[in-house]
Amino acid sequence: MTSPILRARNLHKSFGNNEVLKGIDLDVAPSEVVAILGPSGSGKSTFLRCINRLEHIDKGFIEVDGEQIGYQLKNGKLVALPNAAIARQRGKMGMVFQSFNLFPHMTVLQNVIEAPVGVHRVNKAEAIETARELIAKVGLSEKLNAYPGQLSGGQQQRVAIARALAIKPKILLFDEPTSALDPELVGEVLATMRDLASQGLTMIVVTHEIGFAREAADRVVFMDGGYVIEQGKPEDVLVKPQHARTQAFLSRFI
């Protein structure tokens, strides 16, 4: 088996006295699409945010592409990395947020080229060309010079996906990408994500869309109360869940 692109071991995270993650272990293989399901408050979004260090873990470690996130082993001692090094590590991960978080003062094109040009030092003409292709891929070529405020929620989220792809990430992180959308706009975003899943991108998707998990994910991870309760192939976990809490959760979707 190829070595995993993400390794998380014994992750613990508390907000004040509230322990949200109580020991998460997870490996993700390159090109794997992992859907994380679970009730709200189960810690699944927090876990995702810990991966690119938007939240700092209290215990355990995370490794992406062979590098520990936020820390470095020096002569057998673990030392915290400076901001610049953490920024470089984050540059390997693309993130898509629940509330899109496009930069409202920039056009669609500017949003997509901002990180490649400003962080990854890609030549601007080259970045624009890549951006045009990506924007075309999410079906928004005619909105290149529109501002996010002029787009529907679904269109904004597709731009956000193009923006995340533009940095050529090793892993794509999706934090409930369709939860803030009107029901009739969910489909277009899921279609874009399904497309990406079939192209061999490594994706970790926190979602409530059971349909997406069933069709596009290689593995479903079910979280509850800060633990991974159950995981496996979608057809196993979603069709014949072993754990009572998974059963209870899924029963609401049938």
Next chain:
Amino acid sequence: MKTAPLPELQDSPEDSLRDVAGAHLPLPKSKIILWVIVLLFGSDFALTVATNKNFGWPTVGQYFFNETVLQGLWVTLWLAVVSMLIGVVLGLPIAIGRMSKDPLARGLSNAYVWIFRGTPLLVQLIIWYNLSFLFPKIALKIPFGPSLVQWDANALITPITAAIIGLALNEAAYMAEIIRGGLLSVPRGQRETAEAFGMKPMRALWRIIIPQAMKTIVPPTGNQFINMIKATSLVSVIAMADLLYSVQSIYNRTFEVIPLLMVAVLWYLLITSILSYAQSHIERYYSRGDSMHAARSTSDDAKTTEEDAK
């Protein structure tokens, strides 16, 4: 599936009159009365002012482009611009310091704002001007050790340096608060997104946070600049030849106090009017990403018609 027949529309004979497209507006009687009253009182007052010999309008005209006055005007303008620029440049790090998690940065910034915002500008100007009483020598030195460079305070502090230092340091305290308010107005998710995409904090600040904060920062900053134009008149107490000082120097000679003050007032009004106009343009620029409601609603409409057609 069988569709039920639609109920027939019930018309009434008055219907042709009810089309709102042909509606008339009632005569706004109370509004017209108010207009007439205000215009009557206003024109009477304007006429009284214009014909009042005590204002000395011919003298105002005579001195409006007087060389001393124009020189004073020039001093007022560059003093305001320079002090404002320094104020903004100093205000930004102080604003960031006040929002910092680091207790040293926060403590220093808070102390700065506390002192400079908490004491009168006039007093600050006088203290800066008379700094040589407090510190005859000003030196760059190693703490508790020897000094490296040393200046004579009397030579260093002229009316100009005292005016710039006094106005700029005071302004920085106010600008820090305005900038802090602007930075706080940008949703937290924007900063997170910038960081998630690998931007370092400084880059996130310049490219993502500040451009969005400008929308909130510009209006009160315009206000501060207009205040600054007028606050420069305080430097006349430290013998700096600004606009007010210039007209004072003339009326001390000619005793035409009111006409010359009118010259200054009209110039101040003219400058601040131009600034207000410029401000409205800058505001429009920084709200470019969100004044799109018209465009948005048309595209939404287009979408609905498309869907209806299907």
